[in-house]
Amino acid sequence: MVREVIAAADPAVLVKSVRASRGKYARAEPIALIYEQGRVRHVGAMPALEDEMADFGPGGLTSGRSPDRLDALVWALSELLLSERGTPRLRRL
Numbered sequence: 001m002v003r004e005v006i007a008a009a010d011p012a013v014l015v016k017s018v019r020a021s022r023g024k025y026a027r028a029e030p031i032a033l034i035y036e037q038g039r040v041r042h043v044g045a046m047p048a049l050e051d052e053m054a055d056f057g058p059g060g061l062t063s064g065r066s067p068d069r070l071d072a073l074v075w076a077l078s079e080l081l082l083s084e085r086g087t088p089r090l091r092r093l
Helices: 004-011 024-036 047-055 068-082
Strands: none
Touching: 004 047, 047 068
């Protein structure tokens, strides 16, 4: 469904499907280290994401909800900062 929605908005956007092989906390640890190194900056206010980031621990969120925003952030930053770098591409200038 997500792939179809994104393709409807812009067919040129690449969508990469992922599958979790580790738990959310284990996936988030390398990203937490990158934050500690000061290599990530957020622009603008994202209170729902920031709430999840502040509340997340080894047992998940205290509310018992899934940290959806945080998990999406971890997947995105892992792809951008931890994966092998390919050749940069421009869609248009």
